[in-house]
Amino acid sequence: MKYFVTGGAGFIGSNIVDILLQCPDAEVVAFDNFCSGKMAYIEHHLKNPRFNLVKGDILDLPALKNALEGCDFVFHFAANPDIAKSMIETDLDLRLGIIATYNVVEAMRCRNVKKIVYSSGSGVYGDVGLIRTPEHFGPLLPISMYGASKLGAEGVISAFCGMFGVQSWIFRFANVVGKRQTHGVGFDFIQKLKKDATHLDILGDGTQSKSYVHVSDVIAAILFCVDKCHDQVNVFNVATEDYVSVAEIAEIVVRKMGLRNVEFCYSGGDRGWKGDVPKVRFDLTKIHKLGWSAEHTARSALELSVEQLLEDLS
Amino acid sequence: MKYFVTGGAGFIGSNIVDILLQCPDAEVVAFDNFCSGKMAYIEHHLKNPRFNLVKGDILDLPALKNALEGCDFVFHFAANPDIAKSMIETDLDLRLGIIATYNVVEAMRCRNVKKIVYSSGSGVYGDVGLIRTPEHFGPLLPISMYGASKLGAEGVISAFCGMFGVQSWIFRFANVVGKRQTHGVGFDFIQKLKKDATHLDILGDGTQSKSYVHVSDVIAAILFCVDKCHDQVNVFNVATEDYVSVAEIAEIVVRKMGLRNVEFCYSGGDRGWKGDVPKVRFDLTKIHKLGWSAEHTARSALELSVEQLLEDLS
Numbered sequence: 001m002k003y004f005v006t007g008g009a010g011f012i013g014s015n016i017v018d019i020l021l022q023c024p025d026a027e028v029v030a031f032d033n034f035c036s037g038k039m040a041y042i043e044h045h046l047k048n049p050r051f052n053l054v055k056g057d058i059l060d061l062p063a064l065k066n067a068l069e070g071c072d073f074v075f076h077f078a079a080n081p082d083i084a085k086s087m088i089e090t091d092l093d094l095r096l097g098i099i100a101t102y103n104v105v106e107a108m109r110c111r112n113v114k115k116i117v118y119s120s121g122s123g124v125y126g127d128v129g130l131i132r133t134p135e136h137f138g139p140l141l142p143i144s145m146y147g148a149s150k151l152g153a154e155g156v157i158s159a160f161c162g163m164f165g166v167q168s169w170i171f172r173f174a175n176v177v178g179k180r181q182t183h184g185v186g187f188d189f190i191q192k193l194k195k196d197a198t199h200l201d202i203l204g205d206g207t208q209s210k211s212y213v214h215v216s217d218v219i220a221a222i223l224f225c226v227d228k229c230h231d232q233v234n235v236f237n238v239a240t241e242d243y244v245s246v247a248e249i250a251e252i253v254v255r256k257m258g259l260r261n262v263e264f265c266y267s268g269g270d271r272g273w274k275g276d277v278p279k280v281r282f283d284l285t286k287i288h289k290l291g292w293s294a295e296h297t298a299r300s301a302l303e304l305s306v307e308q309l310l311e312d313l314s
Numbered sequence: 315m316k317y318f319v320t321g322g323a324g325f326i327g328s329n330i331v332d333i334l335l336q337c338p339d340a341e342v343v344a345f346d347n348f349c350s351g352k353m354a355y356i357e358h359h360l361k362n363p364r365f366n367l368v369k370g371d372i373l374d375l376p377a378l379k380n381a382l383e384g385c386d387f388v389f390h391f392a393a394n395p396d397i398a399k400s401m402i403e404t405d406l407d408l409r410l411g412i413i414a415t416y417n418v419v420e421a422m423r424c425r426n427v428k429k430i431v432y433s434s435g436s437g438v439y440g441d442v443g444l445i446r447t448p449e450h451f452g453p454l455l456p457i458s459m460y461g462a463s464k465l466g467a468e469g470v471i472s473a474f475c476g477m478f479g480v481q482s483w484i485f486r487f488a489n490v491v492g493k494r495q496t497h498g499v500g501f502d503f504i505q506k507l508k509k510d511a512t513h514l515d516i517l518g519d520g521t522q523s524k525s526y527v528h529v530s531d532v533i534a535a536i537l538f539c540v541d542k543c544h545d546q547v548n549v550f551n552v553a554t555e556d557y558v559s560v561a562e563i564a565e566i567v568v569r570k571m572g573l574r575n576v577e578f579c580y581s582g583g584d585r586g587w588k589g590d591v592p593k594v595r596f597d598l599t600k601i602h603k604l605g606w607s608a609e610h611t612a613r614s615a616l617e618l619s620v621e622q623l624l625e626d627l628s
Contacts, residue, residue, distance in 0.1 A: 086477070087477060090416075090420055090423065090477075091416060091420070094412070094413070094416050094470070098408070098412055098466055099408070099413070102404075102405060102408050106404055106405070109404065124469075126472065126476070127476070135452070135453055136451075136452040136453050137450075137452050138449070138450040138451050138452030138453075138454065139449055139450050139452075139549050140452065140454060140468075140469070140472075141472040141475075141476075141547050141549075142469050142472050142473050142476065143472070143473060143475070143476025143477065144473050144476060144477060145470070145473045145477065147469065147472075147473060148466070148469035148470045148472065148473035149469075151465065151466065151468075151469035152412055152462070152465065152466030152469050152470065154454075154465075155438075155454070155456050155461070155462035155463075155465035155466050155469075156408070156459070156462045156466065158440065158454075158455040158456050158457070158462065159456050159457060159458055159459045159461060159462035159589070161455075161457070162440070162441070162455075162456065162457025162458060162588075162589060163400070163401060163404075163457065163458060163459070163588050163589050233455050235453050235455075274476075274477050275473070275476060275477050
């Protein structure tokens, strides 16, 4: 089996490349523009004859078609990692989310590749407070271009399934954390405290609370569902059952860094930025019934990810 | 109030221009590239000082921004009218649906225009058989790029509502029929029978059945909901309570054209083309409870529209 991983040098992408290459029959093509992906995340595979790295831009359709030749299965993880940036650059998620995803499925059509895993997210559900959203929740009214790009990309993938016989597994992930994280609240806190260990600027009032799922659980969920589910379009929430607040994450980071007397300075308001959804709750009945649940709680996933990030930085 | 109508020389767009200009205070800017729109649909307004026609491409963002200056309210009706064409030109609905809609709301953001009506459609619901879909139905798994483009455009509009304080009214229309129709099954049948009155090629097996809503009802529903509903994002199904099959439409057209002994030649299969949804059913509880329902049944809307189309052609 020959796998194609967009964002293959990025956070989730490089982690799945590691897992896929453990299978002795697997070949992997990692496609990345190294905007947020890093060579350090994949360089240990460069000498592996079953691994091929293609530096390329996902908005370059001919390059994508070229790289996809002979592949059987696509993991599409490339995306804009900076959610808040679309307030200034409003077409960022349109291009790197929806148009990029169209390019991926169009290249698949041209190369007769029929299977795709897509990393969607909770942003499709919009701001619905404490409602535990199941996969069939509606109406889907995203409040950010990040959310809109996930919804639009899901739609485009679903259309190619209907029109051209593609089979898809769409995962609406909670916030993913872990080794090689390139963004996220814990990641940001570490960067800030490395610069100044006396105080920490925190966006919002700290009460925003969400699920954080470890990247190892994300990959386990993907492989589990691809193995078990064979509908034309398969949609799953992937999250933990517990939720952690931003203030608690700040405390975890401070404790793991061995700091004391850090002053927390909240910017105020119920959310981190315009378009941020302050409370995110998932209904996980579908994937639990299928037999999968996360190994790590949100709290333990965050603790582990902070440890791993600090290790990478040391 | 100064209105901006994209696709203003098209089917629904030109009909709403007529209605809006009946109000003595209204000014209207019609924006159209005349790909499917026609000068004949708006030329009766050209001497009206309250009417302004801008020939322009919705994919040309600077032109759109220019034209939108000083407007208060957008009716966004421009779209690709040829749904089946995306099987060949797969990016057509991406460009004319999602990217075009992004351009509209981005131009609105730049010009500080805060209100938009958008014509979405049943395609967002995908192929769910005889389920009567309410507005909160999910998961939304479109089977065509037409459906995906409507879903993606809804998401982009919703995101701009969340991020930039836009207010939107999103209408998921059944098949719209009536005066100045530029496409659709009844329209196609008339064209075919004008060429050859002895036989009629019909896509599918004729059992496809859908709701057909008259453009006058569509405009009444829009004006009713904009007046009554003031959420940030307002989503409504607009359809009739009855459903008409393609075979019945063929009979209506033949009868209205005064033809006899026309041989119906079905291409076979349960649908007209890949991506066509053969049975479409709406749950209309939301708009009915609000106090609106269609004046015309699907059957009478079709009969009226065939009469109007034949009148235009004579």
